[in-house]
Amino acid sequence: MKNSWNQWIYKCWAPVYERIFNSGMFLKARQKVFEDLPIEKGSRILFIGVGTGADLPYFINKGYEITAIDFSTEMLNVAKRKFENKSVTFYKMDAQQLEFNDQSFDFVVASLVVSVVPDPIKALNEGVRVLKQNGSLIVFDKFIPKNKQSTLKQKVLRPIIKWLGTDIGLDFYDLYRNVEIQLEIIKDEEIMMNGLYRKIYAMKKGKLS
Numbered sequence: 001m002k003n004s005w006n007q008w009i010y011k012c013w014a015p016v017y018e019r020i021f022n023s024g025m026f027l028k029a030r031q032k033v034f035e036d037l038p039i040e041k042g043s044r045i046l047f048i049g050v051g052t053g054a055d056l057p058y059f060i061n062k063g064y065e066i067t068a069i070d071f072s073t074e075m076l077n078v079a080k081r082k083f084e085n086k087s088v089t090f091y092k093m094d095a096q097q098l099e100f101n102d103q104s105f106d107f108v109v110a111s112l113v114v115s116v117v118p119d120p121i122k123a124l125n126e127g128v129r130v131l132k133q134n135g136s137l138i139v140f141d142k143f144i145p146k147n148k149q150s151t152l153k154q155k156v157l158r159p160i161i162k163w164l165g166t167d168i169g170l171d172f173y174d175l176y177r178n179v180e181i182q183l184e185i186i187k188d189e190e191i192m193m194n195g196l197y198r199k200i201y202a203m204k205k206g207k208l209s
Helices: 003-013 017-021 024-033 073-082 120-129 152-163 172-176
Strands: 044-048 065-070 088-092 105-111 131-142 183-192 197-204
Touching: 003 073, 017 073, 024 131, 024 183, 024 197, 044 120, 065 073, 073 088, 105 120, 120 131, 120 172, 131 183, 172 183
Parallel strands: 044 065, 044 105, 065 088, 105 131
Antiparallel strands: 131 197, 183 197
16 A cells, blocks of 8 residues: 555545444444543643544543644545534644654554554554653554464455555554564453454553663
8 A cells, every 4th residue: 555545545435434434333442442541631642543533532622632643635624624623733644754753642542544554564663652651552453363364355355455445464463563662562452343453552661771
């Protein structure tokens, strides 16, 4: 997947995204992912790949300072219209090259974005880079179920689904190896579709001695 292709495909997805990915089982999944998060008032929160803003209702009006980025102008415009009177700062930005200083945020949300970007390792590295020490990262996305391999069906479907803008063949722990010296996984929880969609909750380690 390339950024130019992603821009085009998500321009197509933008008008219908909410009806598909913020209803039914996806709505229930989001509710489960974002329930009871230990975030202090005043925390600076970054949404990487905010899309149409489907996750924002779980965070607004709670005393947080929220920044949200997306690479798709059309998806971002939907989010801006939905939350124009809320205290959210929106930017068009590439998740693989965040324009923020190191350790800028207390909490980073990467929801259904790691499997979308052309270089998921770079995107995860960037999310960790801008996270403060002892800050938290939550990843909600589709990965090969833990301790399993891709099925033949998944291998056949993977290139077709990638054409539609997402990857169903990523192994989170292959990505994690690039940041494990900085990041500690606190919880890895199956959310839906027999573990294909997972919630990864992690914390950035303090300064290494």
